[in-house]
Amino acid sequence: MVKNKKTxxxxxxxxxxxxxIFKSDSFHNIMVLxxxxxxxxxxxxxxxGFAGQISFGHAAFFGIGxxxxxxxxxxxxxxxxxxxxxGGIFAAMVALIISYPTFRLKGSYFAIATLAVAEIIKQLFVxxxxxxxxxxxxxxxxxxxxxxxxxxxxKLPYIYIALGLFAIVxxxxxYIENSKTGFYLKAIRESHEVAESIGINTTNYKxxxxxxxxxxxxxxxxxxxxxxxxxxxxxxxxxxxSIKIVLLTVLGGIGNIYGPLIGASILIPLSEIxxxxxxxxxxxxxxxxxxxxxxxxxxxxxxxxxxxxxxVAKKFKKEGEGNVEANS
Amino acid sequence: MLGQxxxxxxxxxxxxxxxxxxxxxxxxxxDITNFAHGEMLMLGMYSAFWMFQLYSIDPLLSIPISAxxxxxxxxxxxxxxxxxxxxxxxxxxxxxxxxxSMFLKNLVQYLWTPNYRYxxxxxxxxxxxxxxxxxxxxxxxxxxxGSIAMTLIVIYFMNKTKTGKAIQATAxxxxxxxxxxxxxxxxxxxxxxxxxxxxxxxxxxxxxFFPIYxxxxxxxxxxxxxxxxxxxxxxxxxxxxxxxxxxxxxxxGGYFLGTQFKYALVFLIYLIVIQVRPKGLFGW
Numbered sequence: 001m002v003k004n005k006k007t008x009x010x011x012x013x014x015x016x017x018x019x020x021i022f023k024s025d026s027f028h029n030i031m032v033l034x035x036x037x038x039x040x041x042x043x044x045x046x047x048x049g050f051a052g053q054i055s056f057g058h059a060a061f062f063g064i065g066x067x068x069x070x071x072x073x074x075x076x077x078x079x080x081x082x083x084x085x086x087g088g089i090f091a092a093m094v095a096l097i098i099s100y101p102t103f104r105l106k107g108s109y110f111a112i113a114t115l116a117v118a119e120i121i122k123q124l125f126v127x128x129x130x131x132x133x134x135x136x137x138x139x140x141x142x143x144x145x146x147x148x149x150x151x152x153x154x155k156l157p158y159i160y161i162a163l164g165l166f167a168i169v170x171x172x173x174x175y176i177e178n179s180k181t182g183f184y185l186k187a188i189r190e191s192h193e194v195a196e197s198i199g200i201n202t203t204n205y206k207x208x209x210x211x212x213x214x215x216x217x218x219x220x221x222x223x224x225x226x227x228x229x230x231x232x233x234x235x236x237x238x239x240x241x242s243i244k245i246v247l248l249t250v251l252g253g254i255g256n257i258y259g260p261l262i263g264a265s266i267l268i269p270l271s272e273i274x275x276x277x278x279x280x281x282x283x284x285x286x287x288x289x290x291x292x293x294x295x296x297x298x299x300x301x302x303x304x305x306x307x308x309x310x311x312v313a314k315k316f317k318k319e320g321e322g323n324v325e326a327n328s
Numbered sequence: 329m330l331g332q333x334x335x336x337x338x339x340x341x342x343x344x345x346x347x348x349x350x351x352x353x354x355x356x357x358x359d360i361t362n363f364a365h366g367e368m369l370m371l372g373m374y375s376a377f378w379m380f381q382l383y384s385i386d387p388l389l390s391i392p393i394s395a396x397x398x399x400x401x402x403x404x405x406x407x408x409x410x411x412x413x414x415x416x417x418x419x420x421x422x423x424x425x426x427x428x429s430m431f432l433k434n435l436v437q438y439l440w441t442p443n444y445r446y447x448x449x450x451x452x453x454x455x456x457x458x459x460x461x462x463x464x465x466x467x468x469x470x471x472x473x474g475s476i477a478m479t480l481i482v483i484y485f486m487n488k489t490k491t492g493k494a495i496q497a498t499a500x501x502x503x504x505x506x507x508x509x510x511x512x513x514x515x516x517x518x519x520x521x522x523x524x525x526x527x528x529x530x531x532x533x534x535x536x537f538f539p540i541y542x543x544x545x546x547x548x549x550x551x552x553x554x555x556x557x558x559x560x561x562x563x564x565x566x567x568x569x570x571x572x573x574x575x576x577x578x579x580x581g582g583y584f585l586g587t588q589f590k591y592a593l594v595f596l597i598y599l600i601v602i603q604v605r606p607k608g609l610f611g612w
C-alpha cells in the first residue's frame with residue numbers, strides 16, 4: 001500500500017509538471033480531456049473492474065453531472081462548484097434508484113439494462129423544456145473566474161482542476177481496492193454465488209460501488225461542461241461516451257487503478273491528433289484510422305497495455321533480486 | 329386508427345426480429361457482443377442501393393446478392409478480427425467490434441459521402457394494400473414477409489441441418505463440441521456469416537423505404553441489443569417475439585405518448601419485462 005502511494009504521488013507530480021513544460025494549446029487541450037476521461041475510467045473501473053458488473057450506461061451519470069451544474073449556472077447563476085457537488089449527489093441518487101431493479105440481473109442482461117437506462121434518460125432530456133431539450137444549453141460566457149469555473153485566456157486552471165479531481169479519485173480507488181469493500185467486490189466479480197455463500201451482501205456492495213462510481217462520473221461531467229461550455233443531450237448522453245469509457249479502461253487494463261490513465265493517455269491523444277490532422281475534410285478519415293487502431297490493439301494486446309507492462313516488469317523482476325512486487 | 333397503428337408496429341416488428349435474429353446468433357453462440365452489427369446492416373442497405381443504381385437490379389431481386397455479400401463480409405470479419413480476440417475476455421471482443429463499427433461507418437462516409445440516399449422506383453414503391461380501413465404500404469408488407477421467410481429459414485437451418493445442430497452444440501459447450509469432432513472454428517465462421525446474411529436480407533428489404541446513409545444502422549443495432557436481451561440470449565424464437573413486442577411498443581407508444589418518447593418506452597418495456605424474467609422471455 002505504501003508503495004502504491006509513492007507511485008501515485010510521482011505520477012501526479014509528473015502530470016502536474018507536464019503542462020508547464022509543453023505549453024502548446026493543443027497539448028493543454030489533450031491534457032484536460034485525458035484527465036476527464038481517465039477520471040471517468042477510474043469511476044467505471046469500480047463497478048466493472050472491481051465488482052465485475054459491466055455498465056454500458058455511464059454516460060447517464062456523466063450527463064447528469066454535466067446538466068446539473070450547467071442548468072444551475074444557466075438558470076440561477078449558481079456557481080458550478082456547487083453544481084458539481086449537487087450533480088454528484090443527484091447521480092448517486094439515480095444510481096441508488098436504478099440499482100435495486102438492475103442488480104437482480106446478471107452478465108449481459110445487466111449491461112443492456114444500464115444501456116437502456118441511459119437511453120431513457122437521454123430521451124427525457126431531449127424533450128425536457130426546462131433544460132432546453134434538444135437545443136442544448138450554451139453556458140453564459142463570463143470573464144475568467146475561479147468562482148464560475150470559466151477560463152478563456154489559458155487552459156492551465158482547467159488542467160489543474162481536472163488533475164485535482166483525478167488525484168482524489170485515484171487515491172480513493174487505491175483505498176477502495178485495498179479495503180475490505182474492495183476485496184468483497186472482487187469476490188463478487190470472481191463468483192457471485194461463492195461471495196453470497198460466505199455471507200457478503202452482494203446487492204448492498206454492488207449498490208455501494210455503483211453509487212460511488214456515479215458520484216465520481218458526475219463530477220467529471222460538470223467539469224467537462226464547464227470546459228466545452230455547451231452541452232446537448234445527443235453529445236452528452238450518447239452511447240459513444242459510455243463505450244469510450246469502456247474502451248479506454250479495457251485498453252489500459254481493466255480492474256487496475258493505473259489502467260484508465262494508461263488507456264486515456266493513448267486513446268485521447270490518438271483521437272485528438274487524428275482529428276486535428278485528418279479531420280476537417282468532413283470525410284471521416286480520422287475516425288476511420290482511429291477505429292482501425294482500436295481493432296489492432298484489441299487483436300494484438302488483448303490484456304490491455306498494463307498486461308504488456310506487467311510482462312516487462314516480470315522480466316526485470318527475474319533479472320533482479322526477485323522480491324520486488326511488480327504487480328499492483 | 330388503432331388497427332392501423334398495430335399493423336404498422338407489427339410490420340416493423342418483423343424487420344426488427346430479423347436484425348435481432350442475426351445478432352442473437354453471434355451473441356448466443358459465441359458470446360460476442362458485436363457492436364458492428366448495425367454497420368453490417370447498413371452495408372446490406374448500401375449493397376442493394378448500388379445494385380439498383382449501377383445495374384438497375386430491383387432491391388427485391390438483389391436480396392440474395394446482398395445476403396451473399398454480407399455473408400462473406402461476416403466470415404471475413406471473423407477470420408481477420410474475431411478469431412484473434414476469442415481467447416480474451418468478452419470486453420476485448422467488444423473493443424474490437426466497436427473499432428470495426430467506427431471503421432466501417434467512416435469508410436462508407438469517406439467512399440460514398442454522408443448524404444442520404446433513396447431508392448426511387450423500385451417495384452414495391454408507392455403500392456398499397458387496403459384491408460377495410462387499414463392501409464398498408466407495400467414496401468413494409470414485403471419487408472415483413474421477407475423477414476418472416478428469412479427467420480423461418482434460419483430456424484429450419486438451426487434445427488434440421490447437421491451444421492445447425494453443430495452450431496447449437498457449440499453454443500452449449502465449446503469444448504465438449506470440439507471433443508465430439510465439431511470443427512468449432514468453422515462453426516464460428518459460419519455463424520458469423522449467417523448473422524451477416526440475416527442483416528444482408530434485412531438491409532435489402534429496408535433499402536426501398538428507408539434513407540441509406542453511413543449512420544443508418546446505428547439505431548437498429550441498439551434496438552437489436554435490447555430485443556436480443558428481451559428475448560433471451562441465443563434464442564431465435566425469443567428474438568422473433570421480442571422484435572414484435574418492440575415494434576408494437578414503438579408504434580402504440582409513439583401514438584399515445586408522442587413520437588419523442590417511443591424509444592424511451594421501448595427501453596422501459598425491457599426494464600419491466602426483465603424484472604419478471606431476469607433472463608429474457610425465452611431465456612433459461
